[in-house]
Amino acid sequence: MRLDVKVIKNHINIKGSQVMTAFEFIGRIFGGGKGIGAVVSLTAVSVPIAGAVVHDELKKSEQKEKDSLYQKAILKQNAEIRGLKKQADICNERQEHYQKVIDTVLFNGKESVPNEQV
Numbered sequence: 001m002r003l004d005v006k007v008i009k010n011h012i013n014i015k016g017s018q019v020m021t022a023f024e025f026i027g028r029i030f031g032g033g034k035g036i037g038a039v040v041s042l043t044a045v046s047v048p049i050a051g052a053v054v055h056d057e058l059k060k061s062e063q064k065e066k067d068s069l070y071q072k073a074i075l076k077q078n079a080e081i082r083g084l085k086k087q088a089d090i091c092n093e094r095q096e097h098y099q100k101v102i103d104t105v106l107f108n109g110k111e112s113v114p115n116e117q118v
Contacts, residue, residue, distance in 0.1 A: 024037055025037065027040070
C-alpha cells in the first residue's frame with residue numbers, strides 16, 4: 001500500500017488551516033489575532049500540565065518529610081527501648097543480689113539456731 005503524497009499534503013493543509021482558524025477565533029475573543037490565540041491555547045494546555053508537575057513534586061516532598069519523621073520516631077523509640085532494657089537488667093541484678101543476701105541471712109540464722117540448742 002503506497003501513500004499518496006498529494007493526499008497527505010492536502011490533509012495537512014486542511015488540518016493546518018483549521019488550527020489557524022481556531023487560533024484566530026480564540027485570539028479575537030481575547031482581543032487579538034492568531035498570535036494571541038496561539039498563546040492562549042498553549043497556555044490553556046501548559047498550565048494544567050505545570051500544575052500537575054508542581055502537585056507531584058509537592059507530594060514527593062511531603063512523602064520525604066513523612067519518611068524522615070517516621071525514621072526519627074523509630075530511632076527515638078529504639079533508644080527508649082534500649083534504656084528500658086538497661087534499667088530492667090539493673091533491677092534484675094539488684095533483685096538477685098538482694099535475694100542472695102536474704103537467703104544468706106536466713107540460712108545463717110537457721111544454722112545458728114540448732115547450734116545454740118546443742
